[in-house]
């Protein structure tokens with residue numbers, strides 16, 4: 074057993090304690106007050122760090138070394154979700170209707186304890202390390218844009234991050250160069266017709282019939298306007314209209330989402346939604362208003378950094394630990410970091426069906442396998458200390 078592995082195992086009980094405290098005190102995006110105070114208090118007790126608050130509920134710690142070298146940043150998100158927890162755990166969320174159902178409690182605990190281990194290795198490091206505990210990943214436009222605006226990435230050479238996932242078993246690292254996550258957009262379509270008596274349709278412009286035609290025509294955005302190798306998904310998930318069985322309503326509202334992996338595809342989808350709505354509505358004598366709201370962009374992993382990290386994972390955990398991913402659907406505001414400097418983000422397995430840790434994310438029974446915290450710490454410390462090791 075090597076030295077780092079032993080240090081990580083010795084650190085694991087503290088990491089679990091931190092994770093359970095954070096889990097118990099789950100807080101929503103932009104409201105992470107107890108969470109950020111806890112993290113700040115813990116960081117204050119570590120020697121050699123400079124602390125700051127980029128925003129009221131985010132925390133950054135900087136570890137400066139004696140020698141020049143790369144300036145690296147690593148980010149953990151810290152917010153929870155509006156879900157009532159259904160797990161029977163002694164550390165279940167004490168905030169009604171708020172739950173860490175995406176593993177961000179684990180991300181924060183991994184990074185906090187990696188900082189403890191890295192601070193102890195400071196004499197052997199060069200350059201500068203920035204640890205970003207970021208608020209509000211779950212609620213677009215998200216906390217990333219705010220902390221970046223506050224300067225957390227100024228003069229940074231490379232940025233890293235990870236997400237625990239119940240789609241991979243504990244101990245596997247999901248890796249992909251280039252596009253990792255989807256761009257996640259929302260559209261809202263308002264169809265305006267002319268309401269009236271159901272027995273006199275000739276006096277009306279029926280927005281429900283027009284809306285139904287729009288829903289069907291939108292299915293051709295993917296099948297007829299994109300080339301077969303372009304991946305995207307479009308779903309109409311809400312349709313609202315009407316108030317009585319004998320009244321043709323005046324309006325209908327349709328809401329849905331588009332997920333894509335390429336800016337060209339994303340732009341085509343938006344343009345075709347607008348054209349189809351305008352055309353179908355005009356043919357019916359109705360009007361359609363389209364509001365297309367861009368969510369997070371795709372995460373782009375730097376190819377060279379990805380190759381390097383893949384090698385590090387294979388050296389540290391064995392080549393079987395590396396799992397090559399296809400692009401995944403969930404979005405993440407880490408995308409804004411890798412638009413500033415080269416970045417690498419991975420998916421860290423935290424599923425163990427034997428422990429009941431295999432419910433999907435954003436589910437009231439989501440439960441991460443705490444063994445994954447050790448993998449997360451060891452990866453983070455190995456990554457950052459190798460990336461800024463003295464030559």
Ligand code: NI
Nearest residue numbers: 175176177236
């Ligand atoms: Ni998440």
